[in-house]
Amino acid sequence: MTDLNIVALVSVGAHPTSGRPRRAEQDARAVELGLCLAGERLQVLHAGDPQQDALRAYLGMGLDQITVLEQPANSDALPVLVDYLADSNAQLVLTGSQAETGEGSGMLPFLLAEQLGWPLVVGLAAVEQVNNGMAQVLQALPRGQRRRLQVRLPFVACVDNAAPTARQSAFGPARRGLLSAEEVALVADPLFANAQLQPARPRPKRLKVIKAKTGAERMKAATAKASGGGGQVLKDVSPQAGAEAIFKLLLEEGVLR
Amino acid sequence: MSDIIRRDPRAEWIARNRLHPLHAALQKVEASWMGPNGVIRKNPHAQGFIGPNGLKRIDRSGSQQGGSQKRSAANAVVQLPLHIIEQPAFYIAVVPDMVGGRLSAHDKDLLGLAHKLAGADGAVLAVVFGEHKESAFDCNGVDRLLQFDAEGFDGYAPEARVLALGAVERQLTPRHWLLPDSRTGGGELGRRLAAKLGERPATRVWQVADGIASGRAGAGREDLVQQAPRLILAAVECAEPVSETRHEVRPLALSEALVSHLPRIQDLGAVAVDPAQIPMAEAEFILSGGNGVKDWALFHQAAAALGATEGASRVAVDDGFMGRERQVGASGIWVTARVYVAVGISGAIQHLQGIGACDKVVAINLDPTCDMIKRADLSVIGESAAILQALIERVAAHRQGAERDAA
Numbered sequence: 253m254t255d256l257n258i259v260a261l262v263s264v265g266a267h268p269t270s271g272r273p274r275r276a277e278q279d280a281r282a283v284e285l286g287l288c289l290a291g292e293r294l295q296v297l298h299a300g301d302p303q304q305d306a307l308r309a310y311l312g313m314g315l316d317q318i319t320v321l322e323q324p325a326n327s328d329a330l331p332v333l334v335d336y337l338a339d340s341n342a343q344l345v346l347t348g349s350q351a352e353t354g355e356g357s358g359m360l361p362f363l364l365a366e367q368l369g370w371p372l373v374v375g376l377a378a379v380e381q382v383n384n385g386m387a388q389v390l391q392a393l394p395r396g397q398r399r400r401l402q403v404r405l406p407f408v409a410c411v412d413n414a415a416p417t418a419r420q421s422a423f424g425p426a427r428r429g430l431l432s433a434e435e436v437a438l439v440a441d442p443l444f445a446n447a448q449l450q451p452a453r454p455r456p457k458r459l460k461v462i463k464a465k466t467g468a469e470r471m472k473a474a475t476a477k478a479s480g481g482g483g484q485v486l487k488d489v490s491p492q493a494g495a496e497a498i499f500k501l502l503l504e505e506g507v508l509r
Numbered sequence: 510m511s512d513i514i515r516r517d518p519r520a521e522w523i524a525r526n527r528l529h530p531l532h533a534a535l536q537k538v539e540a541s542w543m544g545p546n547g548v549i550r551k552n553p554h555a556q557g558f559i560g561p562n563g564l565k566r567i568d569r570s571g572s573q574q575g576g577s578q579k580r581s582a583a584n585a586v587v588q589l590p591l592h593i594i595e596q597p598a599f600y601i602a603v604v605p606d607m608v609g610g611r612l613s614a615h616d617k618d619l620l621g622l623a624h625k626l627a628g629a630d631g632a633v634l635a636v637v638f639g640e641h642k643e644s645a646f647d648c649n650g651v652d653r654l655l656q657f658d659a660e661g662f663d664g665y666a667p668e669a670r671v672l673a674l675g676a677v678e679r680q681l682t683p684r685h686w687l688l689p690d691s692r693t694g695g696g697e698l699g700r701r702l703a704a705k706l707g708e709r710p711a712t713r714v715w716q717v718a719d720g721i722a723s724g725r726a727g728a729g730r731e732d733l734v735q736q737a738p739r740l741i742l743a744a745v746e747c748a749e750p751v752s753e754t755r756h757e758v759r760p761l762a763l764s765e766a767l768v769s770h771l772p773r774i775q776d777l778g779a780v781a782v783d784p785a786q787i788p789m790a791e792a793e794f795i796l797s798g799g800n801g802v803k804d805w806a807l808f809h810q811a812a813a814a815l816g817a818t819e820g821a822s823r824v825a826v827d828d829g830f831m832g833r834e835r836q837v838g839a840s841g842i843w844v845t846a847r848v849y850v851a852v853g854i855s856g857a858i859q860h861l862q863g864i865g866a867c868d869k870v871v872a873i874n875l876d877p878t879c880d881m882i883k884r885a886d887l888s889v890i891g892e893s894a895a896i897l898q899a900l901i902e903r904v905a906a907h908r909q910g911a912e913r914d915a916a
Binding site for chain 2: 506
């Protein structure tokens with residue numbers, strides 16, 4: 253556990269099937285990571301409606317209170333968050349990678365970092381150590397890989413599915429916790445003036461288009477077996493020569509670490 | 510090939526048979542065509558041949574048409590028409606992911622979308638960082654290629670890349686920026702660029718038609734439909750890749766030098782991850798064993814030495830050498846590795862289906878005629894145990910050499 257001042261930003265999610273409000277999956281992971289790092293001292297921040305019951309699911313993870321910057325729907329959360337965070341003593345701001353409702357573009361952490369002038373780490377998996385105002389963190393890469401980064405404090409980090417799984421929310425603490433609302437200036441979001449949301453339909457699978465001019469070509473394309481297409485075959489070589497060729501390919505592809 | 514003219518009875522037969530699919534291809538000269546008024550014109554001189562006594566003969570048996578053509582073993586690769594943009598009216602900038610130094614399927618879709626947005630007047634500009642291994646930029650619709658030198662962009666350097674893209678923006682002012690909305694870098698770089706340029710991007714876009722961009726919103730239950738903004742982060746299969754034209758990959762350079770900056774994020778390098786912990790479906794490098802592997806201890810040792818995730822064919826799993834969760838193929842796991850090394854696997858069709866998404870396949874096998882060899886990019890014919898042993902030694906020597914260099 254470190255003695256960082258950590259703020260986690262949370263939003264209200266939507267159940268993937270029913271669409272009911274719930275705690276957002278990735279934001280819950282951000283809170284979980286914050287709880288692992290800072291324990292009791294984790295601050296959780298939300299911009300939106302303080303009466304929203306789904307926020308209590310975060311309180312049920314063991315938080316005393318959530319600060320809510322009170323805003324109606326369809327207003328811009330960015331300026332109020334920037335103002336709040338610039339005045340706070342936060343050293344690490346944790347967010348999920350995209351919201352489950354509304355636009356969900358995933359731009360918020362990037363814009364926050366840009367406007368606060370802080371560095372941004374994408375896909376934070378763990379914070380290893382903090383000293384002299386520098387943090388050494390692990391970043392999650394696709395295909396299960398990890399990368400070690402050194403970043404200057406304070407910074408913004410967004411987590412994805414590689415972060416620790418969120419703990420279960422308990423009912424009692426969720427009822428007892430406090431949602432403390434704060435009055436902020438209202439800024440409208442211009443997005444929906446010229447964009448609309450439509451229910452999404454599953455996209456059709458892409459068909460394999462065969463551009464054959466004659467029946468024989470179509471027949472060939474339909475019945476063709478997997479063909480090499482110029483694969484290199486090493487025959488009658490010593491095992492050492494064969495291994496050397498394979499080694500060269502592995503090195504070229506950059507899979508040997 | 511000798512110059513003796515040989516008869517090809519099959520070709521003659523095809524030339525006679527007007528219902529055969531190849532009939533048209535074996536006709537010699539165009540004897541009739543559609544005239545400008547829509548009337549069929551015929552060239553009576555085109556048909557027939559001059560006989561030995563100087564008279565024109567018309568042979569309708571088909572032997573003349575079929576036999577006169579020389580058979581060539583491999584017909585030449587079709588040369589696609591070249592799409593030339595001399596003075597582009599505007600640019601459509603694409604920043605491909607270039608996973609492993611090559612265009613991924615996602616990048617190709619994106620170039621197809623860029624080509625659609627560019628139309629006839631615009632040029633598609635691809636911005637590539639560092640070295641690449643791609644040789645098919647021309648067939649994938651790159652009109653201009655801007656390549657930045659590797660220095661400064663090695664490893665994880667998103668801030669340097671955004672600065673470089675900012676320089677491109679100042680100099681060329683592309684009409685659209687297109688980036689892949691992928692986890693392999695494009696999504697992050699695109700959002701950083703959007704924050705830098707102050708543009709509101711359209712994300713997870715799956716279609717751009719008539720200037721309207723549709724992209725997934727929220728958790729994917731809704732679509733956001735809006736006027737296509739300047740910066741588009743497109744999902745996979747956002748458009749069909751370019752397939753009918755060739756493009757001149759004309760190199761482009763920036764006139765101003767890039768400003769250096771002090772990176773706030775420092776890359777300390779990749780962390781060793783236990784390859785056995787990586788889920789097989791998303792492992793990058795898989796060493797897979799089959800019926801031809803006799804020494805399984807050596808196989809596990811090789812996987813550990815190479816740092817590869819282990820896989821197996823159905824036979825190896827049925828025989829109890831590997832767990833069921835390691836089976837690759839139609840009834841096991843469909844893998845997406847970049848490099849797949851198949852040791853002693855002959856390549857049943859179910860197995861080949863499972864490795865359909867793999868980039869590079871290496872086969873080690875005794876049988877030079879098996880299907881896996883036909884699929885593989887590199888095959889070594891020989892005893893697997895000896896080759897694996899040699900490979901372990903070669904990798905160990907390489908690792909030692911690297912350590913000595915570091916010390």
